[in-house]
Amino acid sequence: MDILIIGGTGFIGRRLVHLLHARGHVVTVMDTEPAPTSFADLGERVRTIRGDVGSFTDVMAAMGDARPDRVVNLAYLIGSRHPPRAALHVNVLGMGHCFEAARILGVPHVVYAGSFAANGRQSHHGDRAVTEDDPVHPDDQYSRHKVMNEWQALDYIETHGMRITGIRTSYLTGADKVRGSTHHVRCITEPALGRAVTLPFRDMMQCLMHVDDAAQVFASVVLAEAPRHRIYNCGGLTVSLGELAAAVQRVLPGASIGFEHETGARAANSSFLIDNTRLAREFGVPARSLDGLVRQIIQETQAAAGLPGRPHRR
Ligand SMILES: NC(=O)c1ccc[n+]([C@@H]2O[C@H](COP(=O)([O-])OP(=O)(O)OC[C@H]3O[C@@H](n4cnc5c(N)ncnc54)[C@H](O)[C@@H]3O)[C@@H](O)[C@H]2O)c1
Numbered sequence: 001m002d003i004l005i006i007g008g009t010g011f012i013g014r015r016l017v018h019l020l021h022a023r024g025h026v027v028t029v030m031d032t033e034p035a036p037t038s039f040a041d042l043g044e045r046v047r048t049i050r051g052d053v054g055s056f057t058d059v060m061a062a063m064g065d066a067r068p069d070r071v072v073n074l075a076y077l078i079g080s081r082h083p084p085r086a087a088l089h090v091n092v093l094g095m096g097h098c099f100e101a102a103r104i105l106g107v108p109h110v111v112y113a114g115s116f117a118a119n120g121r122q123s124h125h126g127d128r129a130v131t132e133d134d135p136v137h138p139d140d141q142y143s144r145h146k147v148m149n150e151w152q153a154l155d156y157i158e159t160h161g162m163r164i165t166g167i168r169t170s171y172l173t174g175a176d177k178v179r180g181s182t183h184h185v186r187c188i189t190e191p192a193l194g195r196a197v198t199l200p201f202r203d204m205m206q207c208l209m210h211v212d213d214a215a216q217v218f219a220s221v222v223l224a225e226a227p228r229h230r231i232y233n234c235g236g237l238t239v240s241l242g243e244l245a246a247a248v249q250r251v252l253p254g255a256s257i258g259f260e261h262e263t264g265a266r267a268a269n270s271s272f273l274i275d276n277t278r279l280a281r282e283f284g285v286p287a288r289s290l291d292g293l294v295r296q297i298i299q300e301t302q303a304a305a306g307l308p309g310r311p312h313r314r
Helices: 013-022 040-045 056-066 084-105 141-160 183-192 211-223 241-251 277-283 290-304
Strands: 002-006 026-031 046-050 070-073 109-115 164-169 171-173 197-201 205-210 231-233 237-240 257-261
Touching: 002 013, 002 056, 013 026, 013 040, 013 211, 026 056, 040 046, 056 084, 070 084, 070 211, 084 109, 084 141, 109 141, 109 211, 141 164, 164 211, 171 183, 171 211, 183 197, 183 241, 183 290, 197 241, 205 211, 205 290, 211 277, 231 277, 237 241, 237 290, 241 257, 241 290
Parallel strands: 002 026, 002 070, 026 046, 070 109, 109 164, 164 231, 171 205, 197 257
Antiparallel strands: 205 237
């Protein structure tokens, strides 16, 4: 297959490129920052071009050139502190450009990254796992844009009969994460480098997934002919920062991890009980223990810093 990945040099995208290449596909990557990730070692089946998802001309040119069987849109301004017009331009208009260009060029399947952030606070849902059919409760710039993207997709599905699939990704973690939420990353990477770390709340909850596993999920959904649903919860491991710290200390017994507050995060905690049954039944979800996730990130952090480490087990 020919696959166009917009925003493909980022945290998820660079892994997805490798996975799709390994399965024999031809991948075109379009990104405003093509440089951070080099795919030179992958040969001619991966091509990187500079392009802005906020420019319909760029999107049409990339898609018209690649003539893809699949389009994946990962380009986004993550977080909620962006100037409103700039964020709207990339997140909402950019998504619209992907859908419209795919419509014009007859792309059989478009996949985009949604977010668990659409669910809002866990308190909206009580002490139960949130499904894709539950009402959404966006409460900031980022989550409102994510909800808008789902409406945009639905509009193209209903009006034009397109196949568009959203993956409501959870908190993704990995040694190289630099944007979005990073408390859970620093909880592991700072001790891995022998440094003390202080985090805000021991009782802060999150549903965590290793980014490698999320890339596997994306690859499965992207390659599917006809996913049964238009939205999938990614899910993951539900843990508090305190539990994550304990897991780090099991691997690195001397790790110094402190908390400014023991409690206080729960009332405003974003959703952390996520039901991913739909995804698991149709595509499977990579199995991963908390200790395996922690060991992998420690090993990657130490390897990147040139420190001796031990091989990880999942
Ligand atoms: N990482 C997470 O924890 C997480 C969680 C939930 C949802 N998501 C979603 O997954 C998607 C990808 O996330 P990521 O973690 O890989 O982010 P990332 O920031 O690492 O990657 C995004 C990529 O998009 C590119 N980009 C930004 N603006 C662009 C533009 N105007 N045109 C073209 N490219 C542009 C960036 O250069 C970057 O390479 C986003 O939609 C994000 O909201 C991520």
